[in-house]
Amino acid sequence: MSGLFPADSPSYSDVVLVAEVVIAVLLIVGMFLVRRGHIRAHMYLQSSMVLVNIPIVLSWMVPEYLKYVLPGIPAEIGEEFYLVPTVMLVLGVAAEALGVFIILVAATDWIPERWRFRRYKVWMRTELGLWWGVLLFGFTTYYVWYVPH
Numbered sequence: 001m002s003g004l005f006p007a008d009s010p011s012y013s014d015v016v017l018v019a020e021v022v023i024a025v026l027l028i029v030g031m032f033l034v035r036r037g038h039i040r041a042h043m044y045l046q047s048s049m050v051l052v053n054i055p056i057v058l059s060w061m062v063p064e065y066l067k068y069v070l071p072g073i074p075a076e077i078g079e080e081f082y083l084v085p086t087v088m089l090v091l092g093v094a095a096e097a098l099g100v101f102i103i104l105v106a107a108t109d110w111i112p113e114r115w116r117f118r119r120y121k122v123w124m125r126t127e128l129g130l131w132w133g134v135l136l137f138g139f140t141t142y143y144v145w146y147v148p149h
Contacts, residue, residue, distance in 0.1 A: 009146035016060050017142055023049045024135045027128060034124075043106065046124075050099035057092065065089055080144050088137035095130035102127060 005014045026049050034042035069085050076082045102123055105116050117123055 006146045006148065008148070009142070012060060013142065013146065016056060017138070019056060020053075020135060020138055023053055024131055027131055031124075031128065046099075047103050047107065050096070050103060053096065053099075057096065061089075061092070084137055084144050085141045088134055088141055091130055091134045091137060095127065095134050098123070098127050098130060 005017075026045060030042050030045040030049070033045060065085055069082050069089075072079070072082045073086065077086065101111070102120075104111050106120070
């Protein structure tokens with residue numbers, strides 16, 4: 001392995017990894033924006049990051065999972081090659097769904113009043129924790145799949 005990425009890793013995997021790190025860092029920037037009172041900038045940045053991630057997931061991560069991981073489920077789930085991306089998938093679905101729900105609650109009136117939350121901080125922190133969990137499992141998936149052992 002020379003440089004930042006393993007020689008055997010597909011270039012699109014490297015690009016997706018870098019994109020996901022950038023998204024995660026920008027979510028942290030958004031957290032600091034709201035702490036400094038820049039609510040509108042926070043709203044636009046966080047919403048953009050959640051929405052930008054959807055095509056990345058649908059165009060790269062889902063097809064890779066369906067092609068390489070799903071055929072080994074459930075028989076091979078104990079192996080890290082299958083387990084790590086499956087955990088990432090579950091956390092990722094939760095993070096993306098919660099992110100979209102937060103956007104809908106905060107920016108629209110599409111969600112019925114009884115399903116809306118008032119304590120944004122709890123939900124935002126949960127969302128950020130989920131994103132960083134997905135990023136951790138994404139790094140681990142990249143390592144398991146592409147770094148020679």
